Amino acid sequence: MSVQIGNIDLGEFPLLLAPMEDVSDPPFRYVCKQHGADMMYTEFISSEGLIRDAAKSRKKLDIFEYERPIGIQIFGSDIEHMREASAISSQAGPDLIDINYGCPVKNVACRGAGASLLQDIDKMVAMTKAVVEGTHLPVTVKTRLGWDDNTKNVHEVALRLQDVGIKALTIHGRTRSQMYKGSADWSLISDIRRDPRIEIPIFGNGDIDSPEKAAAWRMEYGVDGMMIGRAAIGYPWIFREIKHFFKTGQHLDKPTFAERIDACRTHLVKSIEWKGPKTGVFEMRRHYANYFKGIENFKEYRMKLVTAGTFEELEDILSEIEHNPRFDNPVSTVEI
Template sequence: MTVKIGNIDLGEFPLLLAPMEDVSDPPFRYVCKQNGVDMMYTEFISSEGLIRDAAKSVQKLDIFEYERPIGIQIFGSSIETMREATSIATRVNPDLIDINYGCPVKNVACRGAGASLLQDIDKMVAMTKAVVESTHLPVTVKTRLGWDDNTKNVREVAERLQDVGIKALTIHGRTRAQMYKGSADWTLIREIRRNPRIRIPVFGNGDVDSVEKAANWRMEYEVDGIMIGRAAIGYPWIFREIKHFFKTGGHLEGPTIAERVEVCRTHLEKSIQWKGRRTGIFEMRRHYSNYFKGVPDFKHYRMLLVSLEDVQDIYGVLDEIKEKIDFVPA
């Protein structure tokens, strides 16, 4: 059986790319798509920003045909602004709308948005219903186990949000209080998947950073698919490696130094195309150390890459890395 969100067929066991602020932009999504991810999302977009026509929020609506299926993720604290933002997002024709009820950071959660809604399930349900009624597209939700250890209410959330029309649910296996610390606990996710009332796909998220973990947790927690976030930063190959293991039971060799350079270069090119030369070069600096993590003698090159402002100079350094660093993939 294949997993479906509305009419979107995601295959037998989809791998999803998590929406990550300042990471999941079109350049990053491009390299992940090249490596086999099944479903992607935009960075989360402020509903208030969309309504004000704020440049940063509007730019995040950019999606491309090769990215499909892709969802636009929105967040907000006001039901009315979420309704209006849904209409705006629908007009750019994504494949679905996703609501963020999981972001734990202070400037989101402490303003009544993101994971804050886990403290007010009635409002969360009303907001979700308003979003569902404001679009013809499938609506999905990403959330957490609860606000803290004393209020793990995701069981109630799953049932009530399904009742108002969401088509899939992604659960991060931490509470808001945990932020990104400690270990993700998927046992509650499995309980929800086993709940006979739940008929929509349930995806697990949190701490999947290896082929073995993806394979083991697929069986142990019985989810319909896995969403991967931080482990894909600088390592988009994780998607192809997991898929290869599912298909063959064998391990795919990790990327060579030439592959790392090539994908890093592609990411940079896409970043410049989308953001312009200056911003594209500047914002790419956060990615270099991730692309070459574990590569010996990289520190000198990293210092160069984060200081250079001319793209041809950067290409020259990348070429030198490919030629001079001796690296055997794991």
């Protein structure tokens, strides 16, 4: 049975790319879509920034036809401003609007936004209702288990947000106090999915980093789909590998070194196209270590990549790496 969010058909068991600040921009989304992501989201966008027409926030509204279906994710602490941000975001033409109630970082959560709303469910419900009323598009939510171990209230959250009209819920299996430490606990996510009162899709998020784990957790926890974040950074092949394992029970071959070069080069080109030559080159530097993670004797080239200042220099370095016999067969050293 296909998973539906409003009129969006996501197939039988969708794999979603998580919205990640400073990561999930259009260039990164492009390579993940190429390798099997079923639905993606923008980086989270400040409602205050959208209302003030801040250039950085407006830039994050950029979406492209090849990305569909795609959601714009917004966050904020003021209910009316979130309603307004919902309307502004809808004009950019996404397929849905997503609300971030999960971000744990201090400059978001300590200002009353993101995971902070897990401490005030009534306000979260009112804010969600305002966002639903502010758009003609389906509204979804991403959140966590609760603020801390003593307030794991996500089951109440799921029921109450469903009542005010959200069309899907993604749950990260950690509390805000955990940040990204320890292991994700999917047992509460499973309890919600199995609650007969829940009629919307429930997606699990947290620690999915291999086809085996994805397959095992799909069976164990019964979710409608999975959202993958950190495991896709520098490794967009995670989506196709999981899908292949679901279908066959067999492992897909790891990406060849040529495929790594190709994905890295594509990411770089898209980065420059979207951000311009200077920013595109500079902001790509955070990705090189991830694309070539686990490759032995690569430190010299990694340093060259992160210090190069132009596309031409980077293209020369990538070509040199591509034709270096030292890397003819390095795949066995690569791990996700």
